[in-house]
Amino acid sequence: MRAMNTNVTIGVYGLGRFGSFWARELVKHGFRVIGYGRSAQHAPEGVILGTEDEVLATDVLFFCVSISAFSQVLESTSSRITPSTLVMDTCSVKIYPAKLMKQKLSPLVNCIATHPMFGPDSGKFSTEGLPMVLCPVNCSQELFQEWVEEFSKWKLHVLQMSCEQHDREAAWSQGITHFVGRTLSELSLGETQLATTGYRTLMSIVEQTCNDPLQLFYDLQRYNPYAKQMRMGLKGALDTVMQALKDQEKVQ
Amino acid sequence: MRAMNTNVTIGVYGLGRFGSFWARELVKHGFRVIGYGRSAQHAPEGVILGTEDEVLATDVLFFCVSISAFSQVLESTSSRITPSTLVMDTCSVKIYPAKLMKQKLSPLVNCIATHPMFGPDSGKFSTEGLPMVLCPVNCSQELFQEWVEEFSKWKLHVLQMSCEQHDREAAWSQGITHFVGRTLSELSLGETQLATTGYRTLMSIVEQTCNDPLQLFYDLQRYNPYAKQMRMGLKGALDTVMQALKDQEKVQ
Numbered sequence: 001m002r003a004m005n006t007n008v009t010i011g012v013y014g015l016g017r018f019g020s021f022w023a024r025e026l027v028k029h030g031f032r033v034i035g036y037g038r039s040a041q042h043a044p045e046g047v048i049l050g051t052e053d054e055v056l057a058t059d060v061l062f063f064c065v066s067i068s069a070f071s072q073v074l075e076s077t078s079s080r081i082t083p084s085t086l087v088m089d090t091c092s093v094k095i096y097p098a099k100l101m102k103q104k105l106s107p108l109v110n111c112i113a114t115h116p117m118f119g120p121d122s123g124k125f126s127t128e129g130l131p132m133v134l135c136p137v138n139c140s141q142e143l144f145q146e147w148v149e150e151f152s153k154w155k156l157h158v159l160q161m162s163c164e165q166h167d168r169e170a171a172w173s174q175g176i177t178h179f180v181g182r183t184l185s186e187l188s189l190g191e192t193q194l195a196t197t198g199y200r201t202l203m204s205i206v207e208q209t210c211n212d213p214l215q216l217f218y219d220l221q222r223y224n225p226y227a228k229q230m231r232m233g234l235k236g237a238l239d240t241v242m243q244a245l246k247d248q249e250k251v252q
Numbered sequence: 253m254r255a256m257n258t259n260v261t262i263g264v265y266g267l268g269r270f271g272s273f274w275a276r277e278l279v280k281h282g283f284r285v286i287g288y289g290r291s292a293q294h295a296p297e298g299v300i301l302g303t304e305d306e307v308l309a310t311d312v313l314f315f316c317v318s319i320s321a322f323s324q325v326l327e328s329t330s331s332r333i334t335p336s337t338l339v340m341d342t343c344s345v346k347i348y349p350a351k352l353m354k355q356k357l358s359p360l361v362n363c364i365a366t367h368p369m370f371g372p373d374s375g376k377f378s379t380e381g382l383p384m385v386l387c388p389v390n391c392s393q394e395l396f397q398e399w400v401e402e403f404s405k406w407k408l409h410v411l412q413m414s415c416e417q418h419d420r421e422a423a424w425s426q427g428i429t430h431f432v433g434r435t436l437s438e439l440s441l442g443e444t445q446l447a448t449t450g451y452r453t454l455m456s457i458v459e460q461t462c463n464d465p466l467q468l469f470y471d472l473q474r475y476n477p478y479a480k481q482m483r484m485g486l487k488g489a490l491d492t493v494m495q496a497l498k499d500q501e502k503v504q
Binding site: 117118121122130131133157159166169170172173174176177178179180181182184186187189192193194196197198199201204205208209218222231233234235237238240241242244249 | 369370373374385409411418421422425428429430433434435438441444446447448450451453454457460461470473474483485486487489490492494496497500501
C-alpha cells in the first residue's frame with residue numbers, strides 16, 4: 001500500500017453546508033486544505049481561505065457545488081485547471097457530473113467521480129463505516145487505487161462501481177428516502193404524546209433529509225436518470241395500498 | 253395512592269401476537285393471569301390457559317382481539333360478563349370499540365378503553381416511557397384512577413384522554429407510520445451497499461410496521477374515522493412534491 005503524500009495541497013471549491021464539512025474532514029486527516037466559496041466570509045476551522053485561482057491550482061481539487069451548478073462552474077474554471085491537478089466531484093448523482101468532467105476538462109487532466117454518502121448530519125460524530133463511492137472517469141488505475149486506499153484509511157466503506165450502478169442504486173435508497181422525507185415534511189407533522197417508536201423513527205426521516213438544502217433534493221431527483229422510475233414506483237405502491245384498503249372494505 | 257390488589261385475577265381474551273405479549277407483561281407485574289385464545293395450544297410463560305368461561309369470569313378482563321373481530325366477540329360473550337368484572341379493550345383505535353362496549357355490555361359492567369401503544373417489537377426490551385392511553389367509558393373515577401396508577405407504576409407514560417382525541421392524533425402518528433411502512437414494503441426495497449443513514453432509518457420503518465399482522469393495518473385504517481383524511485393528506489403531499497419537481501424543471 002502506497003502511503004498518500006500528505007504534503008499535497010487539497011482544494012475545496014464550494015464552501016456550502018457539505019463543502020465546509022468535507023474541507024474539515026480533509027483537515028482532520030492531515031491534509032493542507034485551501035477552500036474557496038463564492039460568498040465565503042471565513043474558512044471552516046483549519047482550512048485556509050483562498051482565491052478561486054489558488055484553489056484551482058491545488059494538487060487535488062474537490063468540487064463541492066450543487067449538481068445543477070456544476071456545468072457552469074466547470075465551464076468557467078476548466079481552462080485554468082492543469083494536468084498537475086487531480087479533479088474529483090462530490091455530487092450525489094454520478095452519471096451527469098462524470099459526463100461533464102469528460103466533456104469540459106482537458107483529456108490530460110485526471111478525474112474521479114466520487115460520492116461521499118454522508119454529510120454534516122450523518123457524519124457529525126463519526127464517519128466510520130459510512131459509504132464512499134468512487135467511480136473511475138479519466139484516471140490511471142494506480143492513482144485511483146491511491147484514493148481508494150486513502151479513504152479506506154479513514155475507515156470509510158469504500159465502494160468502487162460504475163456511475164451507472166451508483167445512480168440506479170442511489171435512486172432507490174438515497175433518492176426514495178429524500179422523497180419520502182420531503183413528502184412527510186409537507187404535512188408538518190408535529191409532536192404528539194401518542195408517538196409510537198415507529199412514529200419517532202418516521203419523524204427522524206424528515207430531520208435526516210430536510211436539513212439538507214432544498215436544491216439538493218431537486219437535483220437528486222432531476223439529475224438521476226433513475227429517479228423518475230423510483231417516484232412512479234412509489235406513487236404506484238401508494239395507489240396499490242389505497243386500492244387494497246378499498247377492496248378490503250368491500251369484502252367485509 | 254391506593255395499591256392495586258394483585259390478588260385479582262386478570263383474564264386475557266385473545267392470545268395472538270399482542271395478547272400473548274400483554275399477558276406476559278401482566279404476569280411480570282405480579283398478576284395472576286388466565287389466558288384464552290380460540291386456537292391457543294399453549295399459554296405464554298407464566299400464564300394459565302383457561303376456557304372461555306373461565307376468562308370471562310375474571311376480575312379484570314382485557315380483550316386482545318382484532319378491531320374487526322371485537323363486535324362479534326362482544327356479541328357472543330357479553331351475556332356472560334357480570335358486574336364483578338372490569339372490562340378493558342386494547343384496540344389501536346378507540347371511538348369504535350368504546351361505542352361497542354357501551355352498546356353491548358350491561359350498564360352495570362365497568363369498562364375502560366385502553367391503547368397500549370407498544371407491542372412485542374417496540375416493547376421487546378423495555379416498555380419504560382412508552383405511551384399507554386386510557387379513555388374512560390363507563391367506570392367510576394376511583395376505579396379509573398386505580399388503573400392510571402397501576403400503569404404508572406409500570407413506568408408507562410400514561411395518557412388520559414377522550415377516544416375522540418386519541419383517534420385524531422393516532423391517525424396522524426401511528427396511522428401514517430403504518431401507511432408509509434406498508435407502501436414502502438410494496439416496493440420490496442432491498443439491501444444496498446449504498447445505504448445512507450437515512451435509508452437505513454427508512455428501512456426500519458418497514459420492519460417496525462410490517463411485523464404486525466396485516467389485519468391490524470387494515471383495521472387501523474378502516475376503523476379510525478380520521479384515517480381517510482390522513483391518507484388523502486399524504487397523497488396530496490406526494491402530489492405537491494411531484495408538482496414542485498415539475499415546476500422546478502420548467503424554471504431551469
